Amino acid sequence: MYVYKCFLIVSKLSENRCMWFDTFMTFTENLVYTFARISVMITKHMASFHHFIVIGISYKKTDSYTRSQFQLSADAICDLYQKAALFGNAGLLVLSTCNRTELYAYNISAEWLLEQWQHIVQNNVTVLNENIYHYAGKVACSHLLRVASGLDSQILGDREIVDQVKQALSLSKSFNATNVFMERLVNIALQCSKRVKNETQLSDGTTSVAYAIVKYLKNNAPNNATKLLLLGFGSFGKSIAKNILTYMPHLDLSICNRTLDKVEDFSQYNSITPIPWEQRYQSVNDADIVIGAIGGGYQLNTDNIKTCKQRLFLDASIPSIIDKGLNKLVGQYVVDVDIISNILTESLQTRVTAVPKAITIVEATIQAFERWLLEYEQMKCIRTFKKYVLSISSKNAVGSYLFKSQIDSNINQIASKLALKIKNAPAYKGCHLLHAINEVIIF
Structure with a gap:
């Protein structure tokens, strides 16, 4: 009815009926196209x-x-x-x-x-x-x-x-x-x-990998171990260092990193020894415990590691930086990140009970994202429709302010019908869309 009324106004006010008929057809086609796109989106549901x-x-x-x-x-x-x-x-x-x-x-x-x-x-x-x-x-x-x-x-x-x-x-x-x-x-x-x-x-609770390393060391470190070397000082390495200093302050902690500046800054406020990267093998051979926390595919050369003393390697790096072949050497023991992670099973019982509620939050968040995505796609359609409406309702297009005033009135009615269609859509009760539609399409 609104489109037909708009057509009558165009016809009566136009001296060039053919031109206005073409304009009307363009308007109608784009209106129908907009309705069709919104209908398809609702039907296909995201x-x-x-x-x-x-x-x-x-x-x-x-x-x-x-x-x-x-x-x-x-x-x-x-x-x-x-x-x-x-x-x-x-x-x-x-x-x-x-x-x-x-x-x-x-x-x-x-x-x-x-x-x-x-x-x-x-x-x-x-x-x-x-x-x-x-x-x-x-x-x-x-x-x-x-x-x-x-x-x-x-x-x-x-x-x-x-x-x-x-x-x-x-x-x-x-x-x-x-x-x-x-x-x-x-x-x-x-x-x-x-x-x-x-x-x-x-x-x-404290169940991070960094804390898991501390927990493993408390139960498995050699009795006479006093020197610990940490290879790597990214965010993960820093977390390990803080846990070592907090829970095992008796150990002499040295940190070797490819960029020494960060380690030196950390040493100003903590009792640690910065080690230049060039001295890594000397420091490995001097240590009782070596923790690897380096990314980027670097791997220690086993030929440069001496086996004159018992040594524990904890490899928390992916890719691994410590060759598991060291396990074959006398007194050298290598533990990887999977073994470290498994020791936390006992500490996770409280967390397990929280899983159902966490899943409920995830599902509710997905539903909220669905609503946003539907609104976003609908608004793109409406903006496209507005672009066409503005082009045919401008003064240059219609030839008189009278026509513009009347067609604006009909466009507002069409917008209301569009909003009503979205509101009554089976997929969503889109009341929250109405304000946005008013801002975009009613002018």
Whole structure:
């Protein structure tokens, strides 16, 4: 009725009926197109979810040695972001930790991601294909929220993953390799993680990998051990150092890092000895306990390690920096990150009871993200409609203010009908959309 009324006004006020008929037809076609797009979105119920995928490997199917073969170096990650940025309206997030390597993508195919990953690992393609998992759509979104909340961590409720997700998003943005969908989803995942931490006991207690190392040392360190060497001083290494100083202050802690400035700054406020990277083997041979916390694929050369004394190696690095072959040498014992993580099982009972509530929070957050995504897609349709309406209701297009006033009145009526259609949609009761529609389309 509103479109027909608009047509009558156009016809009566126009001296050139053909021109106004063409204008009316353009208006009508775009109005119908807008209704059709919104109807399709509601019927398909969030089809945009299907453009989001994740492929990866994790501790659930692979041990630390296998995972280390597929971890992506900093250079490889940057190269992936550069390539992803060329896709245009696409998004990529690379999460590479000691427990998992995952590639989250929007508008990028799983085949392309797998091809790039295979090219990087080269000789290990068969093993990668056997252990990789692939999620899409809502399942992939839920997986990201579970990861960020600590529900999918090897140590349940581990909080270190939150900073790793933030850093991954920041790096992706620096290469323009993200988009509206990806940024919104990651930010919602971080908000979900905060809710889980504040509203449940999923992260209660000291059960981080850094604390697990301390707990292992208390039970298994050689009785006469006094000298401890920490290799690596990133965020993880720093966490280990703080735990050692807090819970085992009797040990003489030395820290060796490829960048010594950070260690020297730390030594100003803590009782530790900074060791230049060039002196690492001398320090390893002098130590009773060696903890590896270095990324980037570096590995100690076993030929430079002397076996004149009993020594315990704790390898918390992915890829591993300490060759397990050292176990074959007299007095040398190597423990990897999987063994370290397993010793925390007894401390996790409280966290396990918090899992159902944490899952409920994740599910509620996904539903909120669904509502936002539907609104976002609808608003894009309405903005497109507004663009066409503005073009035909301008003074130059209609030839008189009288016509503009009358067509504006009809457009407002059409907007009301559009809002009513959305409100009565079966998928959502979209009352919260009405204010936004008024701002966008009624002028």
